[in-house]
Amino acid sequence: MTIIRTFKLYGHLIAGEEREGVRGALYNYVLAGNGLFIRAEREGLKVCFPVQNFEVKNLPDVSPSFEMQMERVPSLLVSEMISMARHWAREGREDLFHFIRERDAWEVHEPHQVRMGGSCRPLHDGPDSTHERAFIEAHSHHRMQAYFSSIDNADETGFRIYAVLGDIPREPKIRVRVGVYGNFWEIPAEWVFELPDGLSENNA
Ligand SMILES: [Zn+2]
Structure with a gap:
């Protein structure tokens, strides 16, 4: 049989x-x-x-x-992300970041991408790209609010942690969620990131 x-x-x-x-x-x-x-x-x-x-x-x-099963992303890297996001926020553009693990340490990457006012997309998404290897994917909504939009829901279809930044020029805010192939669970940002001074969770 x-x-x-x-x-x-x-x-x-x-x-x-x-x-x-x-x-x-x-x-x-x-x-x-x-x-x-x-x-x-x-x-x-x-x-x-x-x-x-x-x-x-x-x-x-x-x-x-x-x-x-690893330490949180250190605040120094989070600050680096905010200052990169600030640069593009001046032009009213979104900005995309990938956090990957390399030799048991966190790295933040700002991949080559197309930055628009209402979206940002990586230019490379092949097997070796940071898009494929990202454990955390974050993007900035420049001066708009930090919230997961319907575009984000449609784009964020992997199994990883997703973060969104907003209010960058004034008081930067962050929101974080786990994504499991299109199913989402919002979690406190502090479970994943050490928040530097000046960045707070958007609980709105
Ligand atoms: Zn978005």
Whole structure:
């Protein structure tokens, strides 16, 4: 008898009975007593977050969790990003940044890109590009607010951390989220970045 294993991109698990479930290659949905969660893991990052909150009787609850297995991005690099963003904000243009890990340390890159007033795109996205290797992708909304726009939602389809900066000329603000193939979970910026003086979280 041949056993055929079916390949699934998305798994379906039930809290407390994970062993019985179907595992997905990209991520798993977990049905729990407090709603439907996504659980996903990549090198350096493990997350579990709700996509819908509702009550299911007789199932155990699941707690959201965020585990970044490395130190936070140091404030010096965050300040560097802000000063690069400030340069382009004077012209009313967005600016894109990639944070990658190189020999166990953080690096910030400002890739070759097309900068517009309402979007910014990398010119290279091949296998060796910083776009492909980025653990964190951040972009600046120059003098506009720091919020994730519908353009951002459509563009940010990878599994990584995404950040958006805004209000650059006055009082720079930041917002951060985890993206898992188009599913998002906003998290406190301080879980990922050491915030330098003068940069604050946009809680609006
Ligand atoms: Zn944006």
